[in-house]
Amino acid sequence: MKAQHLSIIAIGSLALTACFDSKQTQDNTTAAHTVNWYLAHNNQLDDTLNRCSNNPAKYRNQPDCINALQAANQRSAGELHPLHIDVDKLPKHHGWK
Numbered sequence: 001m002k003a004q005h006l007s008i009i010a011i012g013s014l015a016l017t018a019c020f021d022s023k024q025t026q027d028n029t030t031a032a033h034t035v036n037w038y039l040a041h042n043n044q045l046d047d048t049l050n051r052c053s054n055n056p057a058k059y060r061n062q063p064d065c066i067n068a069l070q071a072a073n074q075r076s077a078g079e080l081h082p083l084h085i086d087v088d089k090l091p092k093h094h095g096w097k
Contacts, residue, residue, distance in 0.1 A: 032063030038071035045071055 038045040045068055052065035059065045 033067060035067050035071045035074065038068050039075060042075075045075070 033041075033044070038048070048064055048068040049072055052059040052062070052068060
């Protein structure tokens with residue numbers, strides 16, 4: 001009799017644990033936007049990057065933050081950034097005038 005109750009409790013606990021794990025995984029995967037979605041929605045990309053960078057300890061492993069960061073890297077890849085060279089600080093002996 002005791003073994004029967006124990007096995008019912010064990011099976012019930014296992015079933016409940018499996019339900020909670022799958023629900024949490026489904027919520028995390030359905031809420032995340034893809035990298036391509038962020039590339040098409042610049043305002044949401046900027047908002048997500050601000051949220052994630054404001055509290056990296058909380059959001060570091062969130063799929064939205066990872067995808068937004070990847071989209072930002074792709075968005076900025078290949079862009080030219082101006083170089084600010086102070087000509088007065090260049091060495092004179094290497095041919096700089």
